Amino acid sequence: MSDGKRGRFWGSDAASGLGLVSPTALYAILLLGAPLAFVLIASFMTDGYLEIIPRFQWCNYFGECASYKTLDGVLTPTQKYRGAWTDPVLFSIMIRSLTVSLLVTFLTVLLAYPMAYFISFNVAPARKGIWLFLITIPFWTSYVIRVFMWNAILGFSGVLNSIFLGIGLIDKPLDMSFTIQAMVVTLAHSFAPFAILPIYVALEKIDRSLLEAGQDLGESRFLTFLRVTLPLSMPGVVAAVLIVFIPTIGDYVTPKLVGGSKFPMIANAIEVLMLKGDNKPLGAAIAVSAMLIVGAISLVFIGLNRRFLRGPQ
């Protein structure tokens, strides 16, 4: 296509692009954009009985609120509650979710890096596809069952206890199930491939001659890794951190099945408030707070790593 033609068709190119993307875009706007906006608005509204009263207030986030009910045609306050950041229970749930997902992110990325490195540097090119395939297979089978299986592994008469007892490492079974640690291990397992793949892609992009140059200039293998490979693979590490961190904070199944509901996280709190508790504004405020927390931490993290993300100059 010549430049003149491209210039003449510029307008229609943009138009056909927009036209073509519009069914998908409309779907996302109607079923994702609008509901998220609705949640944001609802988080500033007043809680009524089985309804949301359109009256603006801040107290779903900070301070004290009241739920209302229409009695004899008059809107009467029925029950007082505290906002998401003021209520000690809700605040501790947010802190717990954040702690768990930070731990999971750290553990997952730390474990995934050597695996990605192995596939990228130690596996013959023809067999890399098979290795990546091997890593993804377990993660396309029932998520609920996979999470539940960690009870069978970490439980009182579970696999680990049987093995440890069998080889005489311990005298009596360890109580590992229904703990925060069990939740962290389960989540780290659930998100492992999501961490390996971006790191692998970043490692694959590294020009191998740079590593040879490093070693030719007298650096040891380890220093070459530290000063060349690691900085160049940071975009993959950053992507892995975000891909693990953001969904983990909202996990619902693991606290239920592996935590034995003893350690609820944000998603469990949202469920209770939105449904059984019938306090949609407060539930919405927690959902928005969760998104703000992950958004803020992600932005800070990207900011801290921006010198690695600039790409080749």
Add this chain to the structure above:
Amino acid sequence: MKLPVMKIYAIAFLIFLYGPILLLPLFAFNDSTVVAFPLKGFTTQWFRAVWADADLWKAVRNSLFVACTASVLATTLGVFAARASTRYVFPAKGAVMGLIMLPLVLPDMIMAMALLVVLLSLNIELSLVTVILGHVLICTPFAVAMLTSAFQSLDKSLEEAAYDLGEGPISTFYLVILPLVTPGIISALLISFTISLDEFVISNFLGSKDKLLSVYIFGQLRFPKNVPTIMALGALLVALSVILLTLAEYFRRRGIAKTGAKDTGGFV
């Protein structure tokens, strides 16, 4: 000589990844109602229990219906988005594609609750249709990702040749582009299908009494006596998904070979 330490680590990591999956057949054939060691003996009674469970098969039918519908819709929407983003430059492209891909990183619970609150306030009754709406939302980004790589590996000169030979944009799409991206479409369908089948949170909160398989499984796990049956079901699901994934990978590779491009990566 390469460091054997790395290889040992890689194998240990694979054991970690496969551990929970490999235990499924062990407990599925274990002659005990308790999912624990030591194993008691061989039985096929749990598979027979799977076969005889009418509620389970109803859930399977619901899941299959939802997964088929959702994967066709998600792939159709994916074709539009992937074609638009690989072929055209249009205003607000980043924002539009960002919103379409957002479900990849957004916690399911937040999407489920946001949709649920809107549906409830519009007085829309929950049914398999509302579940499908949610599933299409989360499957579309995966379909877009699969199809983007298919459209990217298209040789633009083939399309231009069709134009030069007098075909219009629509007939070119049907006659030239679509056949070339068919393998990509098939793998997008399979990936969406698998994701829909596996999805729990959205199925649970947007669903009605017509349960999907994942919701049924979650419910059964609360009753210890039903757990071995779920282990047998899990073993069957593992086998099924391995078959589906192998097919998906086969079609993806064939697609890349067909368009003459270099294989640049796997699933995600």
